[in-house]
Structures are given as structure tokens and as C-alpha cells.
Amino acid sequence: MSWKEAAEPVLTRMPGVTRPEGHVPFKRKLAWTAGVLIVYFFLTNVFLWGLPSADAGQDIFGQFRSILAGSQGTILQVGIGPIVTASIVLQLLGGAGLLGLDTSDPRDQVLYQGLQKLLVIVMVALTAFPMVFLGGFLPASPELAAIYGQTTIQTIIFAQVFVGGIIILFLDEIVSKWGVGSGIGLFIIAGVSQRLIGGLFAWGGLPGEAGIIPTWFSILLGQASFPSLLTGEGLQALFLGQGALLAIITTVFIFVVVVYAESVRVEIPLSHARVKGARGRFPVKLIYASVLPMILVRAVQMNIQFLGRILNARWAGMPAWLGIYNDQGQPVSGLFYYLNPIQAPGEWMWWLGEASQAVWQIMLRVGIDLAVMIIGGAIFAIFWVETTDMGPEATAKQIQNSGMQIPGFRQNIGVYEKVLDRYIPQVTVIGGALVGLLAVMANMLGTIGAVSGTGLLLAVSITYKLYEEIAEEQLMEMHPMMRQMFGGR
Structure with missing residues (x-):
């Protein structure tokens, strides 16, 4: 008996959101998407019962919050992290050919989706358990612990975090089946937008808490001191301090580059084999695999840092070569320091005096990042393209199944695959490397609201794709025959 036959009774009975039986009108899709977004914002403000009111513990995911779409100390503590981690595991297993699943087969597709959901549930538990019981990152309230016991309160906190991880899994599934785009993308946009708006417009009571616009108003009205621009201190304050000019330039630059890169494409002409005069184009974009694979890279780094913090909290005699941590729970030397991604200009601009490491250590960390x-x-x-049926072989099948053909070539899947193989693999590698470079550059220079470079890239790219999907949905609503021609319902 194969593993598929043994696991089928479990995987096919995994709870899930029912797919719509027919076409979902565009207005209804928007309503579902807006409803899920409202629920998401509500849950990010539902704080965990059992935590001290003044402290939710160290935010071990602080530097990755913009891509995890969660909120520290709330029921959505783990965010989309378990979903991303499960995707990494499945991609690695699928890429190595260990799953033996053909996603074009409806039966195997159901098994794949059930396996993914089961892995997400396991990852939620594996993420929440050490967070609550081992690392002390979510401490229980001393008052409640004295009444009910520390273990009891921690168990209740674990249950809340676990339920939150399951809720976000089903919210993502609702958007994917009934809404526009994907839940993961929607939650990332929501989280990044909050931080960008806060970084621009927040009115803080303490120095450094206000957004860029209120800070500039205070400076122009003489309510805040600002050093002379003719001095080095003044230029530093303008670009890296109160003025945050470098963060503004970096944010605008990333936005322009991503939008431009999304528009750069090689368009392969297509014509319909049965409908005379019906023509189209298959675009191979520069960022062909989208920016989403960056979540997977950052998730690997996040899990490494998570492991380092747990070891530091539980292993008193951890060797110095593995890592030495400061009072804020950040590695300052050792392996975990070099594997910790750069998050702000002060972490590598040694001349600012904020970094305590030697120049060669800082440069080695930048090079590794x-x-x-x-x-x-x-x-x-590459993994993303192959596992999401975007590779040359899968795309060639999609073109033939849709009734389209590439003019000037025989109507044969093998021929179409050779044509697509000239572009897709090369563009996939170049686009993935370009996005990685932009993400590190944005982190090193800083962005508005201290959004991570990866988070900003994801937000811009996902928003652009969401705009394209909305435009396509509106076109399909206006011309229903087009939906039938391209295999829609």
C-alpha cells in the first residue's frame, strides 16, 4: 500500500471552504474580500488572554512582521508563518520527487491540498509551542499564574495562538476561492500599508514616534530643533534622522522599479485555433515568478533566528561561536549574527557609531545577506515556477488546452515547450535574483515606517497584480464569452 492510499482517508476529510459551484460575480468577490479584510483587522486587535497588560514579551518576529502579516500579542501572533513554512516543506519534497503527486490529476490535487493543510496545522503547533513554553517570548500574567498556575495559563495562551493560526488559514482559503487574489497577499498588503501610513502620518507623543509629515511640520514651525545642514550632523539628521529623506527616496525608488519591472516582458503571440481572428499574447514578465518566493527565503531566515533565540533562552552554556545575544535578544556575534539579515542603515553604517562590531564583521554579514x-x-x-504550473511544460499544456496556438509553429505541446524554454527559465532566475537584491538594498537604506525591504516589494508587487486581476475580472464581466473561450466558468 502506497502512502497516498494510507493517507487518503485523512487528507480527503480535512476541513475546508467549499468551492463555488459556478461563476462568482465580481461584486460578490469584492464583498467577500472586504469582509475577510475587516475580520483580519479585527483579529489583529484581539489580544491574548493571560498576558501581562504591559508586556507581551519579546517579539521574536519583529523584523519579519511586515511579511508575516501578524500582530504581536494578539490571536494572530504567528500570522502566515506556518502557511509559508508548510509551502517550503512541500516545495522541497515536491522538487525532490518524494511526494509522487501529479497536481494535474484531480485526485492527487485533492491529496496535495489536504497534505498542505495538515502541514500548516502541524507548523502552527510547532511554532506556538516553543514560543509559549520554551522561550519566554509570551509570558503569562503573574497575577493569573498565581491563581490558576503557570502551566494552565500557558496552555490557554497556546490554545489561543493555535486557534489564530487555523483562523488565518481558513481566511486565506476564503479569499482564494470566493474573493479576489489570495489571502496571504491581502494580509501582507494590509500589514505593510498600516506601517507605511503610520510612518507618514502618525502623531506621536514622544520624540521619534511621530510620522515623517508631522515631524517636518514641527521642524518648519520651529517646534523641533534641527541642526544646521552645513554640518555633518545636519546632513545625517536630514537623511537618516528626523528628516528620513533617504527612507522616502528608497521607498519611492523601490515602488518605481517594481512597477517598471512588472511591465517589462517578452510577449509570445497566440492565436485561437478555432476562432478566426481571435488573438492574444502570453507575457513572460521580468519578475515572472512574482515576489512571493521572497517570503520563502525570509521564512527560512526567520526560522533560523527563532531557533537561535530559543537556544539562547534555554541553553545557558551555548558556545560563543553559535551566537552571543544582547539584552534586547539580538545576536551581536557568532553564526546567528552573520545569518541575521540587515534590517536598518545603522546595522551596517559603522561610521554612525551604532554598531559595536568590527568593520570586517559587518561587511561579512552584508555579504552573506x-x-x-x-x-x-x-x-x-525556480521552485515556485515548477510547483505552481508556470514552467515551460505546464504552460505549453495550458496553451494547447485553451485552444490557442503559437503562430508559425506546429500544434504540438513539445514544440510549444521548446519555444517557452527559451525564455521562462532564464527570466525566472534573473527576476528572482533581482528581487533579492532589491530587498536587501531597501533594508540597508531604510524605508518609510521601517517596513522591511521584502515587505515593501511584496506589497507593491501584490497590489500591482491585484489591480491586473481586478481589471481582468471586470473585462470578463463585460464580455462573458471571453471567460468561456479561456476555460473559465
Whole structure:
């Protein structure tokens, strides 16, 4: 008996959201998407019962919050992390040919989706358990612990975090089946947008808490002191301090580059074999695999840092070569320091005096971060293309099944695959490496609201694709025959 036959009774009975039986009108899709978004924002403000009111513990995912779409100390503590981790595991197993599943087969497709959901549930538990019981990142309230016991309160906190991870899984499934785009993308846009708006417009009571626009108003009105621009201190304050000019330039630059890269494409002409005069184009974009594979790279780095913090919290005699941590729970030397991605200009601009490491240590960390993101971006982009049926072979089948053909070539899947093989693999690698480079560059220079470079890239790219999908949905609503021609319902 194969593993598929043994696991089929479990995987096919995994709870899920029912697919719509027919075409979902565009307005209804928007309503479902907006409803899920409202629920998401509500849940990010539902705080875990059992935590001290003044402290939710160290946010071990702080530097990855913009791509995890979660909120510290709330029921959505783990965010989309378990979903991403499960995707990494499945991609690695599928890429190595260990699953033996053909996603074009309806039966295997159901098994794949059930396996993915089961893995997500396991990952939620594996993420929440050490967070609550081992690392002390979510401490229980001393008052409640004295009444009910520390273990009891921690168990209740674990149950809340676990339920939150399952809720976000089903919210993602609702958007994917009934809404526009994907839930993961929607939640990332929501989280990044919050931080961008806060970084621009927030009115803080303490110095450094206000957004860029209120800060500039205070400076122009003379309510805040600002050093002379003719001094080095003034230029530093303008670009890296209160003025945050470098963050503004970096954010705008990333936005322009991603939008431009999304529009750069090689268009392969198509014509319909049965409908005379019906023509189209298959675009092979520069960022063909999208920016989503960057989540996978960052998720690997996040899990490594998570492991380092747990070891530091539980292993008193951890060797120095593995890592030495400061009072804020950040590695300052050792292996975990070099594998920790750069998150702000002060972490590598040694001349600012914020970094305590030697110049060669800082440069080695920057070099490792660049190598991981560029090489990892290219590798995960290839995995993404192959596992989401975007590769040359799968695309050639889709073209033939849709009734389209490439003019000037025989109507044969093998021929179409050779044509697509000239472009897709090369563009996938180049696009993945480019996105990795942009992500590191944005982190190193800083962005509005201290959004991570990966988070900003994801938000811009996902928003652009969401705009394209909405435009396509509106076109299909206006011309229903087009939906039938391209295999829609």
C-alpha cells in the first residue's frame, strides 16, 4: 500500500471552504474580500488572554512582521508563518520527487491540498509551542499564574495562538476561492500599508514616534530643533534622522522599479485555433515568478533566528561561536549574527557609531545577506515556477488546452515547450535574483515606517497584480464569452 492510499482517508476529510459551484460575480468577490479584510483587522486587535497588560514579551518576529502579516500579542501572533513554512516543506519534497503527486490529476490535487493543510496545522503547533513554553517570548500574567498556575495559563495562551493560526488559514482559503487574489497577499498588503501610513502620518507623543509629515511640520514651525545642514550632523539628521529623506527616496525608488519591472516582458503571440481572428499574447514578465518566493527565503531566515533565540533562552552554556545575544535578544556575534539579515542603515553604517562590531564583521554579514537573498531568490523562484504550473511544460499544456496556438509553429505541446524554454527559465532566475537584491538594498537604506525591504516589494508587487486581476475580472464581466473561450466558468 502506497502512502497516498494510507493517507487518503485523512487528507480527503480535512476541513475546508467549499468551492463555488459556478461563476462568482465580481461584486460578490469584492464583498467577500472586504469582509475577510475587516475580520483580519479585527483579529489583529484581539489580544491574548493571560498576558501581562504591559508586556507581551519579546517579539521574536519583529523584523519579519511586515511579511508575516501578524500582530504581536494578539490571536494572530504567528500570522502566515506556518502557511509559508508548510509551502517550503512541500516545495522541497515536491522538487525532490518524494511526494509522487501529479497536481494535474484531480485526485492527487485533492491529496496535495489536504497534505498542505495538515502541514500548516502541524507548523502552527510547532511554532506556538516553543514560543509559549520554551522561550519566554509570551509570558503569562503573574497575577493569573498565581491563581490558576503557570502551566494552565500557558496552555490557554497556546490554545489561543493555535486557534489564530487555523483562523488565518481558513481566511486565506476564503479569499482564494470566493474573493479576489489570495489571502496571504491581502494580509501582507494590509500589514505593510498600516506601517507605511503610520510612518507618514502618525502623531506621536514622544520624540521619534511621530510620522515623517508631522515631524517636518514641527521642524518648519520651529517646534523641533534641527541642526544646521552645513554640518555633518545636519546632513545625517536630514537623511537618516528626523528628516528620513533617504527612507522616502528608497521607498519611492523601490515602488518605481517594481512597477517598471512588472511591465517589462517578452510577449509570445497566440492565436485561437478555432476562432478566426481571435488573438492574444502570453507575457513572460521580468519578475515572472512574482515576489512571493521572497517570503520563502525570509521564512527560512526567520526560522533560523527563532531557533537561535530559543537556544539562547534555554541553553545557558551555548558556545560563543553559535551566537552571543544582547539584552534586547539580538545576536551581536557568532553564526546567528552573520545569518541575521540587515534590517536598518545603522546595522551596517559603522561610521554612525551604532554598531559595536568590527568593520570586517559587518561587511561579512552584508555579504552573506546578499548571497542568501540573491541565490535563494533565484532558487525559490525556480521552485515556485515548477510547483505552481508556470514552467515551460505546464504552460505549453495550458496553451494547447485553451485552444490557442503559437503562430508559425506546429500544434504540438513539445514544440510549444521548446519555444517557452527559451525564455521562462532564464527570466525566472534573473527576476528572482533581482528581487533579492532589491530587498536587501531597501533594508540597508531604510524605508518609510521601517517596513522591511521584502515587505515593501511584496506589497507593491501584490497590489500591482491585484489591480491586473481586478481589471481582468471586470473585462470578463463585460464580455462573458471571453471567460468561456479561456476555460473559465
